[in-house]
């Protein structure tokens with residue numbers, strides 16, 4: 001087991017894996033870490049679909065184009081989940097406020113699922129496994145995936161996590177200067193332009209030496225390209241279809 005400092009400070013995303021299943025004791029620890037994640041009100045507004053079935057992983061790969069999904073040993077799909085509370089309140093004949101239709105309700109499910117994913121990732125990495133978060137499962141074909149995984153209303157995909165024994169050790173990617181990330185006591189903008197310009201150059205240098213076909217795009221270009229692509233995602237439609245969606249008036 002790695003110590004927590006190395007686990008958190010030496011980590012990188014791992015996208016290539018050995019063809020080797022994850023040991024049952026490691027799986028059990030990952031699942032316990034997911035289940036012990038902090039959650040809003042201890043409500044556990046999240047669920048995870050754990051996928052180790054190879055044909056199913058290949059179907060998900062075909063829908064998303066993310067190769068790690070078919071080559072990893074285990075693919076975890078983290079979902080926001082208001083279905084469980086619906087079942088529990090129906091049993092007790094309670095009326096359930098449509099909290100998931102408020103912005104805060106959506107955030108609660110997404111935050112809970114994301115923290116659970118982080119717990120899984122840290123545990124897996126501490127156990128010597130490699131991980132890669134996969135946001136494309138929410139953006140590429142969420143409706144088809146939800147049908148495939150038989151998600152009921154109230155359950156919506158937040159993010160995926162590919163886990164396996166690492167077959168690569170990539171260089172760490174450049175991160176922003178700590179002053180751009182940690183603001184002491186209040187938000188500071190002094191010196192921000194210079195630090196961001198330096199970060200942009202660091203990303204360009206990294207991309208120049210690490211990309212296939214060597215691009216030297218800096219951070220700003222890289223991000224505008226990503227956000228441009230993101231403008232075509234239909235996440236609100238998808239969340240609405242799953243029984244979420246912010247509405248103006250609530251029928252409580």
Ligand SMILES: Cc1cc2nc3c(=O)[nH]c(=O)nc-3n(C[C@H](O)[C@H](O)[C@H](O)COP(=O)(O)O)c2cc1C
Nearest residue numbers: 011012013015066132133134135136137159172173
């Ligand atoms: C929410 C989230 C979604 C991500 N989605 C993808 C993805 O769909 N495909 C992928 O290859 N990497 C994905 N990543 C991994 C990021 O690209 C990676 O964390 C980032 O480039 C920084 O590299 P590092 O993790 O090695 O520090 C995702 C990461 C996060 C946190």
